[in-house]
Amino acid sequence: MRQSIALKDGRRMGYAVFGDPAGRPCLLVHGYSSSSWVAGWALSDAVLRRHGVRVISVDRPGYGSSTANPGMGFGAWAEDASVLAGHLGLDRVATIGVSMGAGPALALAAMRPDLVTSTTILSGMAPVDGVARWTPDSRVDAFYWRLARRAPWLLRRLCSLSAATMSAGARGDADRLIGRVERALPPADLRVFRKLLEDGGSEAKAAFIADVRESCRQGGAAMADDLLDYLRPWEFDPGDVRGAVHVWHGLEDPKVPAALARRLVDRLADGTSRFVPGGHFAAFAYRDEILARIGTE
Template identity: 75%
Template structure:
């Protein structure tokens, strides 16, 4: 599904879970799409907890057009417009990984709209942090390019996106096997628990849609996080629930702790595991929503 925004751009979204349930806007992470809610949260779990997930494609991913202005606050305007189109005036939000900044931007700039924000392995602001790097060596290389050579980053992301697209066109079992091979043991265990006959199909769709428009959105994600966020975290007045693995190789837990310290109303869960660790607690997360 998609909606045409006031400026003529399209915004893609999908709805999972209980059609009559509590509305929750799901904001996907890096190299992902609206389909993340279909496998990482699962339609069955959403229905079990009475949650209606409106899962959106961020700009340049899936069915959403790129945004002419960079930044999370600009995206929040799109999200508010989508929710108005759907007739929703109060929603919870979930920000997954690099969906954290956009989700918090919506809470900060539309305080009357957002009831609560849940961050799952959420990326944190890095402005003023100094020297840092994720433990994952490939991710660290991409961040280094984003800081020093963004023109090279865009080329590399284009190549990466083409490889992702080629893999998604092939055999699903082979695609999943390649993904499993790349995961640390802690994430592999959670990933295998998440996938069943229904969620496997949603995962493959997520990979396909993540690369649908090429690699520009991948580069933009990294560059957006290196810029000021455009709003003070102190403006996020609604409750925030933060879930983060203590051994996350993609978003260092030190950044997550720093983020938690800057939010006015936060309940932080630092749990054993890596980047997928929060999804092992999805029933508890959805029950809280």
């Protein structure tokens, strides 16, 4: 179910609800070049219902139906998320931050310990300011990060072109788009991706196409903003998060080096970690275990 709310400054915040309507509420924050529809194919309604979890999956600014707000910072996003929680009547909620959704999810936990029961980070991006000589294994990702540091104007043009290509693909043949995505994935991520779509059937396939479409609905500016946001110092320290944080990360993640994730875990006051075989999608292979914990908290 797709909805949106108006924020106090006139912006809108889009979200979609998946899973058990009476289940434990969980706020999901998507990653780079994604949208609230990620929950529809990476978690699937059947899996969520099996574990009694209701996911409120939020479009981050500039993605899907959420108004862009460049340079807003993770703390400002947490304030918006608090408004959404109040609108939905949520007194306590778990959070999941996927990839570049890690910073916003942790910001909410740091600012609203009264609201957030626990935070789960899946293949999450960590603070990188002050981290010397880090680079992802993916050559494409490394190039984008290099542009973010040295030529942001060129990064924005490249992200705009990428978004236009993705948008055209989402309007065409679904199987052709999925095939193109699969050819770009490393073997470990390809196996997980295919399993997620296979388990979810036609609904997961449709949700993935919707995710691609909504991720680039407003162009590629939000993608560029993601990288630029992570190059800036966070407004809070991860150690400020007093609640439990569960980090899941692939040992061969080509996008976010496992070493960065370990640095994040070391800074948490109450952090646990599972470093598992696989790449950037590795955590989703353990979604039953992850959701079972959230469903019983």
